[in-house]
Amino acid sequence: MTTEQINKLVYDGKFPGPAHPRELIETHISWVILCGQFVYKIKKPVHYSFLDFSTRELRKYYCEKEINLNKRLTENIYLDVQPVYELNGCFIVGGDKGSLIDHAVRMNKVDRDKQMDILLMNNKITENDIWRLSQKIASFHTNTTVIHKRDLPDMREAFNDLAAQKAFLKKNLGAKSGNIIDRSLRTSDAFIQQNQAVFTKRQHDGFYRDCHGDLHSRNIFLLPEPQPFDCIEFNDDFRQIDVLNEIAFLCMDLEAFGKKEFSDLFFEYYNKFFLVAANEADRRLFIYYKSYRANIRAKVNSLRAKSAVSDDDKTKALKSAEKYLLLMNDYISLLNG
The missing domain is CATH 3.30.200 (Phosphorylase Kinase; domain 1)
Known part of the structure; x- marks a missing residue:
């Protein structure tokens, strides 16, 4: 149509x-x-x-x-x-x-007031909500299809695509944004090169699965039982990913809302239901995936700012882009620490 x-x-x-x-x-x-x-x-x-x-x-x-x-x-x-x-x-x-x-x-x-992002903004999320959600997602991941034979995604190319936004963000947000982008790209390149065996082993061990693909608070209803919706149907590569990558999106989103305590609780509960981060290498990979998810949100909001039809829309998108750049920088600092 x-x-x-x-x-x-x-x-x-x-x-x-x-x-x-x-x-x-x-x-x-x-x-x-x-x-x-x-x-x-x-x-x-x-x-x-x-x-x-x-x-x-x-x-x-x-x-x-x-x-x-x-x-x-x-x-x-x-x-x-x-x-x-x-x-x-x-x-x-x-x-x-x-x-x-x-x-x-x-x-x-469905009642929009039951969307998790709205509940977060209104401080109506409880620890019990996080427990139920972690159980739901862990159970889903445990039972969904294991992807054994798929080329590993090119994380380097996807991460480094943010470089195309550097000039625009530097012009509108200042030199600090450009420095963050440069630093994050260097760290990402080094991390990927040093951890190729980790990526490969996780696929071999069955952690790449047919997931949701777009798991963040705006795509979850709490009724009060959690119902994640609007998963990615249009591209299997975006959905058939490491389960750590999937939950990193949700945890990064919770931290973007200033709810790190909920992010930590979700990861702790989820990992008890489905052990996917058993060692330090896995936990560092989880931090990397969070930086990747923040990177993508920064890029998306930069593109929104570029195409905004009003100054107000541009300002809002730039503010969001800056928030995700700073969050990505925090994760990068942990990887460099």
């Missing part, structure tokens, strides 16, 4: 069941329509180096894959794939009349 068609669907389209109020949320790869008791997610017809939604058939395939993957971790959220038709200029979700133009993932609407 096109942006114009989506706007028309939201404004006067037809949906199954009660369909008001309606709200459109747009990301760089999808449109999400909140509509009555349901949420409909329609993938944009885009083709990037890391995903291909360019045809209706591919979008349907990834809609189905999204539901199947997310049902591993959620209950009664992901429902089905609904066809989208056009009939006499009207767009219709569901049914079987008209010209088939696209597909939508249908989900039950």
Whole structure:
């Protein structure tokens, strides 16, 4: 579908069941329509180096894959794939009349106030929440598919991609940001070179698994039982990773919220349920993965600042980029210590 068609669907389209109020949320790869008791997610017809939604058939395939993957971790959220038709200029979700133009993932609407990031901001997370979440994720990782035969990801290339943002961040945040980037890239290069055997051994030992891929607090509902949602369906390489890399994202996110005590608790509990960091080399790798995750968030926010349509949006994105740069620098300091 096109942006114009989506706007028309939201404004006067037809949906199954009660369909008001309606709200459109747009990301760089999808449109999400909140509509009555349901949420409909329609993938944009885009083709990037890391995903291909360019045809209706591919979008349907990834809609189905999204539901199947997310049902591993959620209950009664992901429902089905609904066809989208056009009939006499009207767009219709569901049914079987008209010209088939696209597909939508249908989900039950969940109270946004139960998202973990919102609960964190309102200081409503408890130690018991962290315990339940660690148990849920450890159980999932224990039982999900082990990935034995996949090329190890090029961590060096992914980490060093932040260098492309150096000039922009240095101009907007000052010389310190450039120094942090230079230092972090040198440390990352040295760490990867010195720990190739660790990366390889962890894959051999079965720690690379079919994970969630995007595990952070905004993608977790606490109802109060934890339900991580919105896992990565569009690129297996982003999801089939070391479980330490997966939980490093969540722990880094908790520390970005200023909740290091929850990060430490999660790691401690998780490691009791599923022993994935048994020695000092593993624990240093965990710190490296946290630095990598902070690196990616800094890059993403730099790109957001570059493309911001208002000064306020640019300022917010730059503030976030700076926060993640400083967090990455803390991790790098630990690796250098």
